Amino acid sequence: MIQIRRFQVGDEPALFRIYHSAIHQIACRDYTQEQLDAWAPAALDPVLWSARMQGIAPFVAQDGEHAVGYADVQTTGYIDHFFVSGCRPRQGIGAMLMRRIHEEAVVLRLPELSSDVSRTAQPFFERHGFEVVEQRSPVLRGVVIPNALMRKSRDW
Ligand SMILES: CC(C)(COP(=O)(O)OP(=O)(O)OC[C@H]1O[C@@H](n2cnc3c(N)ncnc32)[C@H](O)[C@@H]1OP(=O)(O)O)[C@@H](O)C(=O)NCCC(=O)NCCS
Secondary structure (H helix, E strand, O other): OEEEEEOOOOOHHHHHHHHHHHHHHOHHHOOOHHHHHHHOOOOOOHHHHHHHHHHHOOEEEEEOOEEEEEEOOOOOOEEOOEEEOOOOOOOOHHHHHHHHHHHHHHHOOOOEEEEEEEOOOHHHHHHOOOEEEEEEOOEEOOEEOOEEEEEEEOOO
16 A cells, blocks of 8 residues: 655665656656656766755655655745656556645645646646646756646645
């Protein structure tokens, strides 16, 4: 049974595997190999990655011994990372993480949620009530990786 829990120090390597597999196995349908490699290189500096994960402190979807997805929400309502393992797509794990983020939005009394959402994840975010505010073309490691700023106003 999958449970959603808070981030714990030590989760960082498992979260990197989720991030990498989500991008290379799921987002690959919408982005070129060059874009995927720039977005999720095979190796990222583990110190920087750990600092990043500890900084955003995401919720983690845990199935037995394995972390299978993670997503954060900041006190501004911004969702920085939202990834489900490339081995576990379309099993409702993303929906569970999204529900947990909405529960947190209630607790924090957030007026809105927002995120820079990949092309791959846009239909998923739309299904959860987000709307596109603007298309964006951010550059990561020298490569343009198009996404969209999406927002959802309070209905919680
Ligand atoms: C976007 C993402 C987080 C969604 O995660 P997910 O766990 O697959 O999401 P869900 O399973 O809740 O929903 C996805 C789809 O599976 C369907 N689904 C859910 N449970 C299902 C089940 N048991 N059987 C069949 N389909 C199911 C949902 O209806 C939904 O369908 P839709 O896309 O047609 O609406 C994931 O695909 C991902 O990590 N993508 C790549 C990385 C990325 O772009 N991340 C976002 C960066 S902003």
